[in-house]
Amino acid sequence: MDYSQGLKHRWAVFISGQGTNLQALLDAHPKVSVEMVITSRLDAPGVARAERAGVPVVLHSKGASWSELSLYLQNQKIDLIFLLGFMRVLPEEFVRDWDKKILNLHPSLLPEYRGLRAMERSYEDGAAMGVTIHWVTPQLDEGPLLLQKEIFAKGQAKAFSFEKVKTHIHQAENELVVEAVRKVQSC
Numbered sequence: 001m002d003y004s005q006g007l008k009h010r011w012a013v014f015i016s017g018q019g020t021n022l023q024a025l026l027d028a029h030p031k032v033s034v035e036m037v038i039t040s041r042l043d044a045p046g047v048a049r050a051e052r053a054g055v056p057v058v059l060h061s062k063g064a065s066w067s068e069l070s071l072y073l074q075n076q077k078i079d080l081i082f083l084l085g086f087m088r089v090l091p092e093e094f095v096r097d098w099d100k101k102i103l104n105l106h107p108s109l110l111p112e113y114r115g116l117r118a119m120e121r122s123y124e125d126g127a128a129m130g131v132t133i134h135w136v137t138p139q140l141d142e143g144p145l146l147l148q149k150e151i152f153a154k155g156q157a158k159a160f161s162f163e164k165v166k167t168h169i170h171q172a173e174n175e176l177v178v179e180a181v182r183k184v185q186s187c
Contacts (some may be wrong), residue, residue, distance in 0.1 A: 008030075008031075008032075009033065009079040009184065010078050010082075011081070011181070012034075012036050012037070012078045013025065013081075013082050013083060014060075014083045014084065015037060015046040015050075016046075016087040016088070017046060017085045018044070018045045018046055018085070019048075019050065020046075020170060020174060021085065021173050021174055021177045022037065022050065022084055025177060025178060026055070028182075029053075031069070031182065032182075032185075034054075034055055035055070035078060036055060038057075039086075040059075040061065041056070042088065043070070051114055052057075057078060057121075061095070062088075067093065069094070070097045070098070079084050079102070082105070082180075083100075083102065083104040083105065083107070084105050087109060089112040090102070090136065095137065096146055097146070098133060098136075102135065102136035103180060104133070104135075104147060107119040107173065108129070108131075109130045110141055111150070113127070114140055115141060120162070123157055124163055126151060126155045126158050127158070128156075131147075131149050133145070133146045133180045134146060146180055147180050151169055152168070
């Protein structure tokens with residue numbers, strides 16, 4: 001199926017870091033329409049990726065109004081939001097404003113290892129490791145799953161350094177974020 005034929009949604013991508021998953025979506029253009037990037041840190045390397053691609057970047061600093069951001073996104077005709085390494089918890093009111101319109105990428109096999117340091121904790125425990133993309137609800141990392149991919153079976157990751165494991169997980173993330181957007185756009 002050609003996803004560029006009338007099935008595009010206007011996406012806002014929220015980032016706080018490197019932006020490698022953002023880059024995967026930018027590379028999928030024109031099949032994926034990233035209209036803007038929202039960041040909690042203007043010094044995040046992902047900001048430069050967005051700027052090179054000509055995607056507008058909006059800073060949403062600590063203490064900024066979430067209701068104003070919601071209104072701004074609506075005025076920009078954003079359809080969907082993808083949280084790709086955005087290291088802030090969204091307030092319940094914002095999540096309710098965007099009910100069933102926010103996806104999150106999480107570096108564990110949810111429901112295991114919710115919250116921060118999920119990859120590190122699952123590696124330390126020798127657990128199965130992978131990536132989950134889920135719909136965001138007011139409860140942290142508890143929304144309905146859209147996609148999930150196991151990368152390492154239980155105990156398997158310990159045969160590698162954490163850095164090597166992290167590299168494999170990040171590669172899987174890049175593939176899964178594009179697959180998730182295509183899946184949502186085909187609905």
